[in-house]
Amino acid sequence: MVFSFLRRFARNRAALVGLLLILIVIAAAIAAPFLFPRNPLRIVGRPEIWPFLTWRHPLGTDSLGRDIAAIIAHGARTTFMIGLLASLTATLIGVTVGALAAYVGGWVDEVLMRIAELFQTIPNIIFILTIVSILGQTILNITIAVGIVTWTPIARLTRAEFLSLREREFVQACRAIGTTDLKIIVREILPNALPPVVILSSLVVASAILFESAVSFLGLGDPNVASWGGLIGDGRTLIRTSWYICAVPGVAIMLTVLALNLVGDGLNDALNPRLKT
Amino acid sequence: MSSITRRRLLAGTAGIATAAAVGLPAFGQGAAPQPKRGGTLTGTWGGFEPQALFVPPGGGSSPYFTSTKIHERLLTLDNDLNFVPVLALEVTPSEDFRSYRVKLRPNVKWHDGKPLTADDIVFNALQYWKPLSAGIALKALVGAEAVDATTALLKFNAPLPEFFLKSVLAGKAGLVIPKHVYEGRDILTNPANNAPIGTGPFKFKEWVRGSHVELLRNEDYWDAPRPYLDRLVIRWWRDPASRSAAFEAGQLDLGVFNPTPAPDIKRLTDTGRFTATTLGYDNSSWVSTIEFNSRRDIVKRPDVRKAINLAIDRQFIADTIFFGRAKPAAGPIPSTNRVFFDPALKPYPFDLAQAGKLLDAAGFPKKRGGRFKVNLVAAGWFEENVKLGQYVRQALEDLDIEVDLAIPDRATSFKRIYTDYEYDIALSNNSGTVELVPEWTRFVTTDNIIKGGAFRNATGHSDPKLDDIVARLSAEVSPDKRVALAREFQANLATSLPWTALVEIQSTTIARADVRGHSLTADFLGDSWAGVWLDR
Numbered sequence: 001m002v003f004s005f006l007r008r009f010a011r012n013r014a015a016l017v018g019l020l021l022i023l024i025v026i027a028a029a030i031a032a033p034f035l036f037p038r039n040p041l042r043i044v045g046r047p048e049i050w051p052f053l054t055w056r057h058p059l060g061t062d063s064l065g066r067d068i069a070a071i072i073a074h075g076a077r078t079t080f081m082i083g084l085l086a087s088l089t090a091t092l093i094g095v096t097v098g099a100l101a102a103y104v105g106g107w108v109d110e111v112l113m114r115i116a117e118l119f120q121t122i123p124n125i126i127f128i129l130t131i132v133s134i135l136g137q138t139i140l141n142i143t144i145a146v147g148i149v150t151w152t153p154i155a156r157l158t159r160a161e162f163l164s165l166r167e168r169e170f171v172q173a174c175r176a177i178g179t180t181d182l183k184i185i186v187r188e189i190l191p192n193a194l195p196p197v198v199i200l201s202s203l204v205v206a207s208a209i210l211f212e213s214a215v216s217f218l219g220l221g222d223p224n225v226a227s228w229g230g231l232i233g234d235g236r237t238l239i240r241t242s243w244y245i246c247a248v249p250g251v252a253i254m255l256t257v258l259a260l261n262l263v264g265d266g267l268n269d270a271l272n273p274r275l276k277t
Numbered sequence: 278m279s280s281i282t283r284r285r286l287l288a289g290t291a292g293i294a295t296a297a298a299v300g301l302p303a304f305g306q307g308a309a310p311q312p313k314r315g316g317t318l319t320g321t322w323g324g325f326e327p328q329a330l331f332v333p334p335g336g337g338s339s340p341y342f343t344s345t346k347i348h349e350r351l352l353t354l355d356n357d358l359n360f361v362p363v364l365a366l367e368v369t370p371s372e373d374f375r376s377y378r379v380k381l382r383p384n385v386k387w388h389d390g391k392p393l394t395a396d397d398i399v400f401n402a403l404q405y406w407k408p409l410s411a412g413i414a415l416k417a418l419v420g421a422e423a424v425d426a427t428t429a430l431l432k433f434n435a436p437l438p439e440f441f442l443k444s445v446l447a448g449k450a451g452l453v454i455p456k457h458v459y460e461g462r463d464i465l466t467n468p469a470n471n472a473p474i475g476t477g478p479f480k481f482k483e484w485v486r487g488s489h490v491e492l493l494r495n496e497d498y499w500d501a502p503r504p505y506l507d508r509l510v511i512r513w514w515r516d517p518a519s520r521s522a523a524f525e526a527g528q529l530d531l532g533v534f535n536p537t538p539a540p541d542i543k544r545l546t547d548t549g550r551f552t553a554t555t556l557g558y559d560n561s562s563w564v565s566t567i568e569f570n571s572r573r574d575i576v577k578r579p580d581v582r583k584a585i586n587l588a589i590d591r592q593f594i595a596d597t598i599f600f601g602r603a604k605p606a607a608g609p610i611p612s613t614n615r616v617f618f619d620p621a622l623k624p625y626p627f628d629l630a631q632a633g634k635l636l637d638a639a640g641f642p643k644k645r646g647g648r649f650k651v652n653l654v655a656a657g658w659f660e661e662n663v664k665l666g667q668y669v670r671q672a673l674e675d676l677d678i679e680v681d682l683a684i685p686d687r688a689t690s691f692k693r694i695y696t697d698y699e700y701d702i703a704l705s706n707n708s709g710t711v712e713l714v715p716e717w718t719r720f721v722t723t724d725n726i727i728k729g730g731a732f733r734n735a736t737g738h739s740d741p742k743l744d745d746i747v748a749r750l751s752a753e754v755s756p757d758k759r760v761a762l763a764r765e766f767q768a769n770l771a772t773s774l775p776w777t778a779l780v781e782i783q784s785t786t787i788a789r790a791d792v793r794g795h796s797l798t799a800d801f802l803g804d805s806w807a808g809v810w811l812d813r
Contacts, residue, residue: 043668043671133689219684233663234663238540239518240518241541
């Protein structure tokens with residue numbers, strides 16, 4: 001089972017490249033405290049040293065003289081933490097709402113779906129900025145905010161899966177032998193509904209990274225934490241002269257988001273039963 | 278990176294200017310013998326479109342920038358900090374300084390052809406300046422009357438210093454608006470605010486919202502042959518980088534108040550097609566300030582404040598964060614204020630060891646977890662404050678102080694610093710006139726502890742001695758004694774340190790090399806631009 005899953009995943013070469021990139025970013029995140037033991041936001045050298053000029057600062061320094069390599073490595077931790085936690089938040093809310101709506105049906109479905117629509121009508125980035133400016137600019141609040149705005153597609157997808165599954169024979173069989181609703185939802189329907197949801201969740205990680213970058217870029221990020229978006233925001237005014245300050249974290253974000261999308265595609269290939277051979 | 282001095286900038290500009298431009302006044306009328314008439318100039322400032330072209334109570338720099346091309350004042354302050362006449366020929370105090378005689382320039386006409394008379398001045402003084410624009414600064418004004426068609430008398434219930442009154446009249450609050458347009462209806466909602474009728478060198482033609490306002494030459498201007506331009510277009514861009522691009526594309530001729538990102542200034546001037554100057558900002562100097570909350574037990578102590586000031590490298594802030602466009606400040610009053618600044622004051626040296634010793638002596642020794650913990654709030658209204666907050670956090674951490682940094686957006690910054698007082702140390706800004714009362718004194722006097730009052734006394738500092746100095750400064754009529762009191766004011770603050778400046782910010786004007794006659798008054802953003810001409 002696991003083996004065939006891996007085989008199907010590995011058949012998608014692009015997904016393998018994506019996985020490799022993600023592993024590199026994870027390795028950087030894990031190694032950051034060992035490679036750059038000092039606070040990455042410390043000013044360590046002359047400002048605006050270009051990349052590849054000195055071994056002390058392989059990726060150069062930003063406009064204040066902070067080591068870009070250190071910010072990138074420590075920023076990878078921030079990025080992944082936000083991505084994973086936001087995705088987890090969104091998935092938990094989304095799956096719960098979607099499952100309840102579809103399984104219970106009736107007015108519960110109506111109410112929950114209207115709420116979901118309410119969330120969908122507000123532009124995501126504006127909603128996130130509102131939450132962050134009300135709750136305060138901390139990394140936890142940004143994560144929660146991203147989770148709160150990205151759960152709706154997951155809820156809708158879960159609901160659709162549940163709707164198609166809940167009348168199947170094996171579910172009816174469970175009902176017939178008196179299995180409780182909770183057990184049916186968690187043990188019977190959910191495992192079957194989960195594969196497409198997992199794919200979507202992996203894409204939420206990517207959009208969470210982009211949202212965090214946008215928030216930091218606009219200057220609403222957590223100033224106590226190194227992040228890729230914050231670095232781009234800092235370098236924005238220097239775009240005509242020291243463009244690498246924006247380019248280096250920009251490339252990091254682009255590659256990571258691309259990798260997550262490729263992995264999502266690979267997961268889709270591996271988990272989608274219709275593509276099984 | 279060394280700071281760019283005025284002199285060097287001027288020298289550089291003189292080199293770029295035509296061969297006729299010899300010596301210092303490169304931006305002056307003397308820069309070229311004969312100003313040329315005609316042409317269209319596109320100007321902007323380093324900010325956004327205003328909410329209305331003219332906002333009677335003030336409304337910030339943007340409406341001030343547009344309305345001052347149309348509305349004029351009685352006086353203006355030149356770059357040598359002398360008051361020069363505009364609509365008034367002279368403003369003279371009586372012997373007891375309780376009344377001032379305003380002699381108007383004859384034959385000045387409003388844009389609709391009606392003459393400017395002393396009745397207009399009486400109306401402005403009683404209906405506009407005192408209740409709306411000047412506020413507390415003119416609280417001593419008790420009456421105004423027209424003596425004849427061109428002479429008005431302003432009466433006060435206490436002696437008023439001449440420099441103070443002239444500063445109000447030449448300041449943001451002193452615009453002269455037409456009585457026949459504004460009388461009998463609410464000044465704030467008058468439709469003329471978006472199509473102003475003034476006496477100035479330019480007449481309003483059209484405002485295309487979201488884009489630009491077009492102004493035409495006033496053919497009946499009192500100061501012929503000025504204005505030299507046929508047309509003045511004020512256009513707004515939302516982003517500093519796009520203003521650089523507009524300069525390079527030839528769409529923008531003159532930008533005041535830091536139109537482009539600081540690193541672009543050198544790039545633009547290096548091409549020889551543009552000039553940059555820091556002249557024209559003395560009467561609206563900006564400083565970057567540090568405020569210590571007097572309600573908090575640790576940072577209310579002057580020795581702790583002194584230690585923190587010693588731990589901040591002001592030269593680094595000027596060179597790196599402001600790209601050399603700032604200089605270390607010796608106190609809250611900028612050194613460009615040649616009237617009141619006390620030259621005996623020197624900027625704090627950067628001395629971490631001394632700062633550590635001071636904290637040791639104050640009873641905060643080095644220990645695990647830091648000497649103590651502070652909340653640092655950097656006001657997010659300027660981009661530089663983001664970096665400044667991050668630098669100051671590191672400077673305090675080097676002193677073994679734990680720091681929780683917040684850089685809230687504009688509205689939240691106002692709320693945290695000036696309404697909720699929710700900070701230990703705040704990094705803010707101030708801009709003020711040469712005159713110290715009230716724009717500089719309002720940060721520290723007891724009567725300015727007003728919850729929610731932006732740029733007022735947020736620290737809660739209350740010192741009867743300081744209040745007394747400010748009260749005497751407000752009422753003293755002898756210029757020499759006022760200077761002495763201003764120095765007392767600065768010396769008092771230098772010891773208690775509730776609020777001081779880190780750096781003096783040098784605002785920059787960028788112009789195409791063929792724009793002449795600009796940056797000649799102490800507040801060029803609010804100048805009428807009558808003397809600006811194009812050497813094309």
